[in-house]
Amino acid sequence: MAEQPQISIVIVNYNVKDFLLQCLRSIESSSRKITYEVIVVDNNSTDGSINFLSSLFPKIKFIQLTENIGFARANNIGFKEAKGEYILVLNPDTIIQEDTLEIMVKYMEEHPEVGCSGCKVLNSDGSFQLACRRGFPTPWVSFTKLFGLQKIFPNSKVFGRYNQTFMRIDESYYIDSVIGAFMFCRQKAIDEVGGFDEDFFMYGEDIDLCYRLTQRGWKIAYVHSTSIIHFKGESTKRSSINEIKHFYDAMRIFSRKHYSSSRLFLMFLKLGITFRSVFAYLNKYKNYILIIFLDLLIINSALMVSTWFRFGGIFNFPDYAYPTVFIALSIITFFSMVIVGEYFETKPTIRKALFGLLVSFFILSSLTYYFKDFAFSRGVILMTIAITAVLFSIVRGFMLLFEKTKGKDSDRRIAFVGLNDKTASMIEQLRGSELTKVIIVGVISTQADNEKVNDIGFLKDFEFLGSIEILPKIIDNYNINEIVITDTSIAKKDLIKTISIASSSTVRFHIAQEYEELLAARIINEISGVEPTLPKLNINKFRLRTFKRLFDIFVSILLLTIGIPLVFLLKSNKKEYLKSSNIFYDLFKVLKGDYSIVGLYEIQGEKTESGKLGLTGLVHISNPEQLSSAAMKNLNNFYMQEYSFSLDMDIIIKFLFRKKSGNKRNT
Numbered sequence: 001m002a003e004q005p006q007i008s009i010v011i012v013n014y015n016v017k018d019f020l021l022q023c024l025r026s027i028e029s030s031s032r033k034i035t036y037e038v039i040v041v042d043n044n045s046t047d048g049s050i051n052f053l054s055s056l057f058p059k060i061k062f063i064q065l066t067e068n069i070g071f072a073r074a075n076n077i078g079f080k081e082a083k084g085e086y087i088l089v090l091n092p093d094t095i096i097q098e099d100t101l102e103i104m105v106k107y108m109e110e111h112p113e114v115g116c117s118g119c120k121v122l123n124s125d126g127s128f129q130l131a132c133r134r135g136f137p138t139p140w141v142s143f144t145k146l147f148g149l150q151k152i153f154p155n156s157k158v159f160g161r162y163n164q165t166f167m168r169i170d171e172s173y174y175i176d177s178v179i180g181a182f183m184f185c186r187q188k189a190i191d192e193v194g195g196f197d198e199d200f201f202m203y204g205e206d207i208d209l210c211y212r213l214t215q216r217g218w219k220i221a222y223v224h225s226t227s228i229i230h231f232k233g234e235s236t237k238r239s240s241i242n243e244i245k246h247f248y249d250a251m252r253i254f255s256r257k258h259y260s261s262s263r264l265f266l267m268f269l270k271l272g273i274t275f276r277s278v279f280a281y282l283n284k285y286k287n288y289i290l291i292i293f294l295d296l297l298i299i300n301s302a303l304m305v306s307t308w309f310r311f312g313g314i315f316n317f318p319d320y321a322y323p324t325v326f327i328a329l330s331i332i333t334f335f336s337m338v339i340v341g342e343y344f345e346t347k348p349t350i351r352k353a354l355f356g357l358l359v360s361f362f363i364l365s366s367l368t369y370y371f372k373d374f375a376f377s378r379g380v381i382l383m384t385i386a387i388t389a390v391l392f393s394i395v396r397g398f399m400l401l402f403e404k405t406k407g408k409d410s411d412r413r414i415a416f417v418g419l420n421d422k423t424a425s426m427i428e429q430l431r432g433s434e435l436t437k438v439i440i441v442g443v444i445s446t447q448a449d450n451e452k453v454n455d456i457g458f459l460k461d462f463e464f465l466g467s468i469e470i471l472p473k474i475i476d477n478y479n480i481n482e483i484v485i486t487d488t489s490i491a492k493k494d495l496i497k498t499i500s501i502a503s504s505s506t507v508r509f510h511i512a513q514e515y516e517e518l519l520a521a522r523i524i525n526e527i528s529g530v531e532p533t534l535p536k537l538n539i540n541k542f543r544l545r546t547f548k549r550l551f552d553i554f555v556s557i558l559l560l561t562i563g564i565p566l567v568f569l570l571k572s573n574k575k576e577y578l579k580s581s582n583i584f585y586d587l588f589k590v591l592k593g594d595y596s597i598v599g600l601y602e603i604q605g606e607k608t609e610s611g612k613l614g615l616t617g618l619v620h621i622s623n624p625e626q627l628s629s630a631a632m633k634n635l636n637n638f639y640m641q642e643y644s645f646s647l648d649m650d651i652i653i654k655f656l657f658r659k660k661s662g663n664k665r666n667t
Contacts, residue, residue, distance in 0.1 A: 445468065
């Protein structure tokens, strides 16, 4: 590489070393007419990214950070090291064409008014990624996006402005904003605006940068003549980062920053963001919501059937019992299922459902001793639970059957593109992994040559499906779900074109042209449906998180209404106590949900994704002034992973004893 490159490629990596490997290989195959440097800023990955890749790419500059500081700050660090006339902000989970850099440089040279540009971005299934060209979220554009009008009228210039869905994807033109996965900018333009706004952790910083560039008179452009593949969201899959929260937080930051003069709009936008974030969470947990609805419908129907059997009518309890019996039954059943971990934690199972019903039965039976007016018949309760147990088992059995035949657990039909040893090796690994739901359908040649199939031992057992030129037809005829491309003779440009042609199908593509054990393992996991391994944090479990929040509310209300006033009355120097104590403010923050009674310790530069900061905690009772940042982080992580109510009680007791002993020493 030249000492003064034309392009400085800045890549922020977080736990995606396999995708970064593919990305760097695609950069290496770029046109030699362009000089470039690559700067990789690693956001404190835990997968050994730097150690693995630094030896493979000795010419690349790797910057290892000691904490995850977010996309914006990490890129700004890379910008400071950049020497090129142009800066390409590139995601690690992308693959670029051989001529992408050359085409982008040529376009920028021909359009000196453009400060930042982006290219056509495709998803891994070949479909067009709408986010690669966007309009600024003005009041009207925000309204159409947040309330779904863009989705209903995508071809309308009035409603489709956020993702520019009324514009052709095969033309180049000026737009408002490009996607942060590929931003080709002039360095002097970046310097003018000071890089990314570091108030954004992830999401929103790309639109904000483009907005500030346009305020300085620069144009933003969409360039259709080259494409990249973006395997969207891989970093967030491999972390505990709450992408929904960060996305809508970014929208709030952007609106406050650029539209603060319009209070009515900000209020309206806040309402819309709240609506969409709630909808996003509901969509995320839609399967759980469906099973909860079915469960409550079943158990209330079972109650009516049991009442009919016992009393000769479905509503034969006294009039005052309705709708109380249905509401009480639904609440008790729901919380019983939550207690046993049937909802929001794992896939619904027959075992946990039956255990939850057992808990419900004991609670309902116990309540009849205390509420005599509702003690109509324990036989009805027993019959209700029995009928419900049968129906719960049937429903969950059908769900399991559907998952195995049509859902995520169904058989995956795989075809390989490439008649070579890499294909043979991957087939061998798939065979050795004993994945029962994987069916290897056959191989596809990049040259229509049937005889070549028999030259490779492992491939002779599989059908030759045809040439890549008829790929869409092969996908339809053989009902292919997954395609693994191993042939290195296919140029990245042709590869992306091939994937784009097949975008109308539901097939998923995996690219393994540069064969590495790491890539092979990741692809096999994707095919088999194995999710990236993340630490199991108790604090993320719905039942424990719900109980912890209820405990926080109870304790904060108790202390605010009884505890603190009582202490205040007993204090001799009341004015001094009020001045020195922030307990009122802290407890109100607990009641609001910003803090927890027991929680994490605030470490400078660290983001708390899974837990809340606490008034006390493991670090608080461990002399934090004597601990290093790493030690405090380990204690925070231990608390999140091993959280339980008993652990909270231990911490509170130790905190109170330390407080008491400290007061004695002071006196």
